[in-house]
Amino acid sequence: MNKNFIQEEILRSSGVNPKKCMKCGKCSATCPAYDEMEYHPHQFVSMVESGDIEPLLSSESLYKCLSCFACIDRCPRGVQPAKLVEAVRLAVIRQQDKNHLTANDIPKLLDDETPQQLIVSAFRKYTK
Amino acid sequence: MQVKEYKPLIVAFCCNWCSYAGADLAGNNRLSYPADVKIIRVPCSCRVNPMFILRAFQRGADGVIICGCHPGDCHYTSGNYYTRRRMAALFSMLDFLGIEKERTRVEWVSAAEGAKFAATMNEFAETVASLGENKRLEDLRCKR
Amino acid sequence: MQRVGVFVCWCGSNIAGTVDVAAVAEALKNEPGVVFSTDYQYMCSQAGQDIIKNAIAEHNLTGIVVCSCSPRMHEATFRKTAAAAGLNPYMVEIANIREQCSWVHKDMLTGTEKAIILGKAAVAKVNLNTPLTPGESPVTKRALVIGGGIAGIQTALDIADAGFPVDIVEKQPTIGGKMAQLDKTFPTLDCAACILTPKMVDVAQNEKIRIFSYSEVEEVGGFVGNFDVKIKKKARFVKEDICTGCGACVEKCPMKKNPNEFNLGMDNRPAIYIPFAQAVPKVATIDPNACNMLKNGKCGLCARICAAGAIDYTQKDEIIEEKYGAIVVATGFNPISMEKFDEFAYNQSKDVITSLEFERLTNAAGPSAGKLIRPSDGKHPHTIVFVQCVGSRCDACAEKGKEYCSKICCMYTAKHAMLTRDKYPDTEVYVFYIDVRTPGKNFDEFYRRAVEEFGVKYIKGMVGKVTPEGDKLKVQASDLLSNKQLHIDADLVVLAAAIEPDKSARPLATMLTASMDTNDFFTEAHPKLRPVESPTAGVFLSGACQGPKDIPETVSQAGAAASKVIGLLAKDKLTGNPCIASSNELMCNGCSSCERVCPYGAITYVDKEFRMPDRTTKIRRVASVNPAVCQGCGACTVACPSGAMDLKGFANSQIIAEVDAICK
Numbered sequence: 045m046n047k048n049f050i051q052e053e054i055l056r057s058s059g060v061n062p063k064k065c066m067k068c069g070k071c072s073a074t075c076p077a078y079d080e081m082e083y084h085p086h087q088f089v090s091m092v093e094s095g096d097i098e099p100l101l102s103s104e105s106l107y108k109c110l111s112c113f114a115c116i117d118r119c120p121r122g123v124q125p126a127k128l129v130e131a132v133r134l135a136v137i138r139q140q141d142k143n144h145l146t147a148n149d150i151p152k153l154l155d156d157e158t159p160q161q162l163i164v165s166a167f168r169k170y171t172k
Numbered sequence: 173m174q175v176k177e178y179k180p181l182i183v184a185f186c187c188n189w190c191s192y193a194g195a196d197l198a199g200n201n202r203l204s205y206p207a208d209v210k211i212i213r214v215p216c217s218c219r220v221n222p223m224f225i226l227r228a229f230q231r232g233a234d235g236v237i238i239c240g241c242h243p244g245d246c247h248y249t250s251g252n253y254y255t256r257r258r259m260a261a262l263f264s265m266l267d268f269l270g271i272e273k274e275r276t277r278v279e280w281v282s283a284a285e286g287a288k289f290a291a292t293m294n295e296f297a298e299t300v301a302s303l304g305e306n307k308r309l310e311d312l313r314c315k316r
Numbered sequence: 317m318q319r320v321g322v323f324v325c326w327c328g329s330n331i332a333g334t335v336d337v338a339a340v341a342e343a344l345k346n347e348p349g350v351v352f353s354t355d356y357q358y359m360c361s362q363a364g365q366d367i368i369k370n371a372i373a374e375h376n377l378t379g380i381v382v383c384s385c386s387p388r389m390h391e392a393t394f395r396k397t398a399a400a401a402g403l404n405p406y407m408v409e410i411a412n413i414r415e416q417c418s419w420v421h422k423d424m425l426t427g428t429e430k431a432i433i434l435g436k437a438a439v440a441k442v443n444l445n446t447p448l449t450p451g452e453s454p455v456t457k458r459a460l461v462i463g464g465g466i467a468g469i470q471t472a473l474d475i476a477d478a479g480f481p482v483d484i485v486e487k488q489p490t491i492g493g494k495m496a497q498l499d500k501t502f503p504t505l506d507c508a509a510c511i512l513t514p515k516m517v518d519v520a521q522n523e524k525i526r527i528f529s530y531s532e533v534e535e536v537g538g539f540v541g542n543f544d545v546k547i548k549k550k551a552r553f554v555k556e557d558i559c560t561g562c563g564a565c566v567e568k569c570p571m572k573k574n575p576n577e578f579n580l581g582m583d584n585r586p587a588i589y590i591p592f593a594q595a596v597p598k599v600a601t602i603d604p605n606a607c608n609m610l611k612n613g614k615c616g617l618c619a620r621i622c623a624a625g626a627i628d629y630t631q632k633d634e635i636i637e638e639k640y641g642a643i644v645v646a647t648g649f650n651p652i653s654m655e656k657f658d659e660f661a662y663n664q665s666k667d668v669i670t671s672l673e674f675e676r677l678t679n680a681a682g683p684s685a686g687k688l689i690r691p692s693d694g695k696h697p698h699t700i701v702f703v704q705c706v707g708s709r710c711d712a713c714a715e716k717g718k719e720y721c722s723k724i725c726c727m728y729t730a731k732h733a734m735l736t737r738d739k740y741p742d743t744e745v746y747v748f749y750i751d752v753r754t755p756g757k758n759f760d761e762f763y764r765r766a767v768e769e770f771g772v773k774y775i776k777g778m779v780g781k782v783t784p785e786g787d788k789l790k791v792q793a794s795d796l797l798s799n800k801q802l803h804i805d806a807d808l809v810v811l812a813a814a815i816e817p818d819k820s821a822r823p824l825a826t827m828l829t830a831s832m833d834t835n836d837f838f839t840e841a842h843p844k845l846r847p848v849e850s851p852t853a854g855v856f857l858s859g860a861c862q863g864p865k866d867i868p869e870t871v872s873q874a875g876a877a878a879s880k881v882i883g884l885l886a887k888d889k890l891t892g893n894p895c896i897a898s899s900n901e902l903m904c905n906g907c908s909s910c911e912r913v914c915p916y917g918a919i920t921y922v923d924k925e926f927r928m929p930d931r932t933t934k935i936r937r938v939a940s941v942n943p944a945v946c947q948g949c950g951a952c953t954v955a956c957p958s959g960a961m962d963l964k965g966f967a968n969s970q971i972i973a974e975v976d977a978i979c980k
């Protein structure tokens with residue numbers, strides 16, 4: 045998959061417009077997992093904007109984000125960095141070259157305990 | 173029989189403050205556009221009654237263009253917003269009247285945009301020329 | 317039938333080079349109404365104008381068409397020529413055969429052809445022209461300034477200086493506005509009070525200026541030159557003309573625990589108070605929500621103490637009606653509320669303050685007598701964190717904050733940081749910034765001095781979170797340039813809050829029919845060329861009500877607004893543009909469509925008596941255009957469903973005649 049395609053995919057699935065970022069760094073200032081990360085929230089935004097996505101895909105930082113959404117709450121420009129992180133995670137899964145869940149797997153997952161919503165979203169997420 | 177060469181006739185309504193001045197600037201800079209474009213000066217683009225446009229089509233105009241200040245820059249604060257709405261309403265009905273929508277247009281040309289004025293007119297004249305002669309709205313009353 | 321004269325100008329070779337002028341003159345001879353047609357080398361020259369004048373006399377012309385350059389160039393010239401020859405100046409039409417013909421076309425044939433058509437259109441139009449006379453209206457030679465901050469003060473002083481009476485309406489008990497609350501002013505660091513209070517005294521002593529303090533504009537009617545304004549003078553329960561401002565009542569008042577607005581609630585004031593020592597007018601005011609006498613009828617101490625006998629518990633709000641020729645809006649700004657910014661713990665800790673509160677803390681007349689202390693425990697702060705752009709430059713869809721840059725924060729934060737380091741070298745001062753914006757004379761030098769000479773630590777990044785812990789404030793922030801997250805234990809956090817227009821501006825704009833932008837800043841008539849005028853005639857803008865501004869800018873705009881007001885008041889009569897809308901009352905059906913689209917509020921409805929064919933009378937509601945307010949845009953003419961509304965000089969029939977002439 046080419047670089048532009050991944051970038052477009054990430055922007056599309058996250059619904060984030062990184063061009064709105066004014067580089068204030070409030071996301072990184074607010075991030076509780078900052079010290080764990082190799083690439084910090086503000087870098088996420090600017091790297092996705094510039095299409096420099098390869099390093100992100102292979103970075104541990106991706107899984108250090110707690111999805112606490114503090115950055116989303118506090119960003120003055122409404123950029124929503126956490127959604128980008130989530131979208132990059134998704135891009136990684138989709139790059140791994142197979143369907144992690146097929147329609148045939150669904151029936152055996154169904155039970156009274158699991159909400160259907162969860163299965164629907166898992167199906168979306170793990171299917172190319 | 174001699175076939176007269178088809179030259180489109182275009183009526184341009186220009187607001188006094190921006191587009192008319194833009195047209196003057198195009199002249200000052202000697203930027204050429206087709207002589208088929210004839211300009212009528214109005215105080216504001218919102219002075220252009222949709223009736224004027226239909227009248228022009230009845231009388232044989234092939235295209236009508238309305239030029240005003242850019243949104244937000246209107247000399248009268250909000251006139252061009254009225255223009256935008258009124259013309260959107262009129263243009264949506266033109267097909268129904270049998271006139272191609274492409275024969276009309278609203279453009280924003282500021283007093284500093286002589287080049288834009290000339291380019292717009294060139295492009296519009298070309299579009300209108302490609303549509304051919306407009307004969308459809310000439311009713312009996314307005315026959316020459 | 318008109319008797320039209322056509323004058324075709326060569327403009328040297330400018331027109332004659334591409335247009336066969338003689339042919340144009342010849343062709344137009346046959347147009348309806350044309351009785352005379354000629355061409356000449358330079359129509360605008362004295363000799364050319366004489367040709368026009370002579371022709372008017374000789375051929376008894378009632379209308380003239382000049383085929384020449386753009387009307388934007390010489391329409392005024394030829395109108396004057398016509399007027400000199402006794403012809404109504406609005407009987408002149410220009411066919412623009414230079415800018416819109418000879419200069420854009422290279423070929424003689426097309427040029428001539430088009431020039432003839434343009435000439436025909438002008439002839440067709442002039443045939444339907446009617447003589448127009450501009451309306452005249454008298455000018456009331458008195459100005460109203462709404463808002464008594466530095467903007468209003470400067471405007472009032474400048475207008476009064478030119479000899480015109482001015483009234484200032486200020487909603488607070490004293491004039492002075494925000495500038496009176498400031499400590500020092502950037503970039504020269506002179507004290508705000510030292511430069512402002514003398515001006516306030518000038519205002520008080522100027523016999524041309526009346527101050528209506530503790531008053532608000534209640535109603536505005538009329539139009540440019542003739543505004544009728546109702547001003548509500550709120551009851552202050554003290555007779556203004558008798559009170560000497562001695563302050564004895566303030567000292568004796570037992571109701572002492574009321575938040576002091578002037579110090580932004582950081583200390584208390586009594587129920588009867590004078591906002592600050594240099595207040596103008598220096599008159600006490602009773603806060604009716606705090607005074608025991610007014611609430612419960614018990615006390616009356618101030619009335620007993622007052623030697624002058626100025627206290628009057630029975631005072632009522634008073635309405636003052638006055639006529640004005642011009643109105644200046646100078647309603648100013650306020651810092652936005654920090655309520656929604658809970659990440660900065662503004663509501664949780666007294667030691668998180670806004671910059672305006674910091675101003676009061678460092679002001680010698682402030683709650684701490686100028687000593688920089690922590691509001692919570694009165695201790696000296698050793699680490700101070702300044703946060704810039706709090707609520708400025710936010711996304712338009714964000715729930716909190718403003719989209720624009722508040723413009724003044726970078727400079728006052730640099731000032732605060734510098735002054736702190738200067739006075740208390742033992743303090744560590746951090747400034748978190750996104751960008752430092754310092755365009756202005758000596759502004760960037762000032763900021764560099766704060767960094768280089770005074771050792772203020774400027775950090776590119778933003779504070780994400782402030783958590784009060786013990787007597788410290790834990791500040792978590794990012795340092796983008798060294799790519800680190802910082803944790804600072806601060807004693808004081810100062811927020812550079814965005815500024816917004818005063819809340820009173822919106823209802824005022826409605827009263828004045830002045831337009832505003834989405835942020836409630838007043839819109840100027842032209843963003844570059846008419847920056848101190850509102851699009852509504854006779855309404856002018858001064859200071860931060862038009863957009864964020866620092867003091868030097870405010871003062872220069874105030875002076876500019878004053879000069880515009882003086883220019884208006886210096887006239888005895890206003891002559892309007894005669895090309896305005898007018899309604900044919902017989903056709904008007906009173907539907908209000910025109911009233912709704914008019915951007916100037918020039919159209920009102922009147923009930924008028926009409927005689928019916930059967931000799932009865934009937935009262936009908938019809939549109940009436942105020943000629944002094946109408947600017948002649950023509951929006952109403954198109955909105956009118958019955959065709960009753962028409963625009964003089966650009967009438968429906970005239971434009972249709974032009975269309976027909978062009979399409980023939």
